[in-house]
Amino acid sequence: MKISGRNKLQGIVKEVVKGAVMAKVVVDYKGDEIVATITVDSIDDLGLKVGDEVTALIKSTEVMIIK
Amino acid sequence: MKISGRNKLQGIVKEVVKGAVMAKVVVDYKGDEIVATITVDSIDDLGLKVGDEVTALIKSTEVMIIK
Amino acid sequence: MKISGRNKLQGIVKEVVKGAVMAKVVVDYKGDEIVATITVDSIDDLGLKVGDEVTALIKSTEVMIIK
Amino acid sequence: MKISGRNKLQGIVKEVVKGAVMAKVVVDYKGDEIVATITVDSIDDLGLKVGDEVTALIKSTEVMIIK
Amino acid sequence: MKISGRNKLQGIVKEVVKGAVMAKVVVDYKGDEIVATITVDSIDDLGLKVGDEVTALIKSTEVMIIK
Amino acid sequence: MKISGRNKLQGIVKEVVKGAVMAKVVVDYKGDEIVATITVDSIDDLGLKVGDEVTALIKSTEVMIIK
Numbered sequence: 001m002k003i004s005g006r007n008k009l010q011g012i013v014k015e016v017v018k019g020a021v022m023a024k025v026v027v028d029y030k031g032d033e034i035v036a037t038i039t040v041d042s043i044d045d046l047g048l049k050v051g052d053e054v055t056a057l058i059k060s061t062e063v064m065i066i067k
Numbered sequence: 068m069k070i071s072g073r074n075k076l077q078g079i080v081k082e083v084v085k086g087a088v089m090a091k092v093v094v095d096y097k098g099d100e101i102v103a104t105i106t107v108d109s110i111d112d113l114g115l116k117v118g119d120e121v122t123a124l125i126k127s128t129e130v131m132i133i134k
Numbered sequence: 135m136k137i138s139g140r141n142k143l144q145g146i147v148k149e150v151v152k153g154a155v156m157a158k159v160v161v162d163y164k165g166d167e168i169v170a171t172i173t174v175d176s177i178d179d180l181g182l183k184v185g186d187e188v189t190a191l192i193k194s195t196e197v198m199i200i201k
Numbered sequence: 202m203k204i205s206g207r208n209k210l211q212g213i214v215k216e217v218v219k220g221a222v223m224a225k226v227v228v229d230y231k232g233d234e235i236v237a238t239i240t241v242d243s244i245d246d247l248g249l250k251v252g253d254e255v256t257a258l259i260k261s262t263e264v265m266i267i268k
Numbered sequence: 269m270k271i272s273g274r275n276k277l278q279g280i281v282k283e284v285v286k287g288a289v290m291a292k293v294v295v296d297y298k299g300d301e302i303v304a305t306i307t308v309d310s311i312d313d314l315g316l317k318v319g320d321e322v323t324a325l326i327k328s329t330e331v332m333i334i335k
Numbered sequence: 336m337k338i339s340g341r342n343k344l345q346g347i348v349k350e351v352v353k354g355a356v357m358a359k360v361v362v363d364y365k366g367d368e369i370v371a372t373i374t375v376d377s378i379d380d381l382g383l384k385v386g387d388e389v390t391a392l393i394k395s396t397e398v399m400i401i402k
Contacts, residue, residue, distance in 0.1 A: 001135070003191065004176035004266040006102035008133075019355030020220030021238060024374060025132055030097045035073035036130035037356060037374060039194055039225060039238060042138035046134045055133040057137065060173055061262045061396045062129035063103035065092055065339040066075075066122040067113045068336070070392065071333040071377035086154030087287030088305060091173060104155060104173060106292060106305060106395055109339035124338065127374055128195045128329045132138040140236035142267075153288030158307060159266055164231045169207035170264035171289060171307060180268045189267040195329045196263035197237035199226055199272040200209075200256040201247045202269070204325065205310035205400040221354030222372060240328055240359060240372060243272035258271065261307055262396045274370035276401075293400055298365045303341035304398035314402045323401040330397035331371035333360055334343075334390040335381045 007058035009034060013050050018043060027056055074125035076101060080117050085110060094123055141192035143168060147184050152177060161190055208259035210235060214251050219244060228257050275326035277302055281318050286311060295324055342393035344369060348385050353378060362391055 011029035023043045027034040034056045048054070078096035090110045094101040101123045115121070145163035157177045161168040168190045182188070212230035224244045228235040235257045249255070279297035291311045295302040302324045316322070346364035358378045362369040369391045383389070 002180045002268055003137075004170070004172040004180060005131075005191075006173060006176065009099060009101075017356055019223075019357065021218055021223045021225045022220065022354075022356045024127070024356045024376070027132075030099075032076060032097075034076075034130065035127040035374070035376075036132050036138070037127040037195075038130075038132060038138040039140060039236070041225070041236075042132070042140065046132065046136045046138060048132065048134060052134055057131040057133055057139075058125055058129060059263070059265055060091070060102040060104040061171075062125060062394070063101060063105075064072075064124040064394055065094070065103050065105060065109070065113065065115065066124050067115060067119055067337055069335055069381045070338075071371070071373040071381060072392075073374060073377065084155055086156065086290075088285055088290045088292050089153075089155045089287065091155045091175070102173070102175075103339070104396075105339040106303070106341060108292070108303075109341065113337045113339060124340075126330070126332055128372075129193070131191075131193055134136055139265075143233060143235075151289055153290065156287075156289045158261070158289045158309070161266070164233075166210060166231075167207075168210075168264060169261040169307070169309075170266050171261040172264075172266060176266070180266065182266065182268060186268055191265040191267050192259055192263060194225070194236040194238040196259060196327070197235060197239075198206075198258040198325075198327055199228070199237050199239060199243070199247065199249065200258055201249060201253055201270055203314045203402055204271075205304070205306040205314060206325075207307060207310065220357075222352055222357045222359045223354065237272070238329075239272040240274060240370070242359070242370075243274065247270045247272060258273075260397070260399055262305075273399075277367060277369075292395070295400075298367075300344060300365075302344075302398060303395040304400050305395040306398075306400060310400070314400065316400065316402060320402055325399040325401055326393055326397060328359070328370040328372040330393060331369060331373075332340075332392040333362075333371050333373055333377070333381065333383065334392050335383060335387055
């Protein structure tokens, strides 16, 4: 199975914060932090918890460049 | 100046491909590739070229998680 | 493997149009059309062609509602 | 009035969950579920409730493809 | 008909540039420029041309803040 | 420092509403309202409050056109 999204960054979950609808997931990626805000349903569906090995998936059209 | 976008990944531009309206920028980030698709105008405005030190800016709402 | 994106719509590719950087993919989904604009690299990476069974993946934060 | 967003999927609201700022809307679309996360203000502005006929609007640049 | 997207900015089209798949639309909005990149199909579907009165529609989850 | 995002709209913060994970920021922009939904962390990181001069940053790929 392949996904068209060009950016797949593998890391370890280091924090999960759940709200009523949205949740924050912080992933340790080679010493940096990648932050995702996804639905609480997704957290429960994937059974996400600290220590999990995950991939952060980001479509290239969502990436801006600063110089 | 601070930006609300939570993900700021610093790397080096390793490829720029320009279309008529959109352009692809590939950034070497800690040995991984981050791909951004931005407008050709942005490429010209920032004077983006291979070797530039840049930051990939990604809003947390645009990040999915795979487990 | 599970993906946090809440919307996964399965259909058949009915059209692929490649530009210099971006490409259009039209998926027949239960008689409706789902249109994705992804990079040409993704088309080549996935070997996308008419007739392929695919899933359109859409993060819930990207969906607006009209009433 | 026409909207540039290429994906307009018509369905029936089957669930609305409101948080402090964001809300989840689940739309029944030909037997599948489409999930949108929009602001609570949008829910109130549109008077969204279960049973409403709505259209899920999705820009093509927000659609990834899995094969 | 109401749309959940919170940002609706009315202006006049001042430029349209078409690529193979994507197109750029520049809208004059109270003396500022709003730039949209949409599909060429959308340009043709809406019959977009310079001088048209349009609304730029932006979901609130897509807006970052700089301070 | 330059950012590839094409849309930078300067205004004054007129409202901030914080949820558990997400927050709403309303910016007065030339008499119109621009609404951003960003993380609570971003609010705290930028020290955002009513009266602040800010810029709303929007990538062109996130802008739809209505005609």
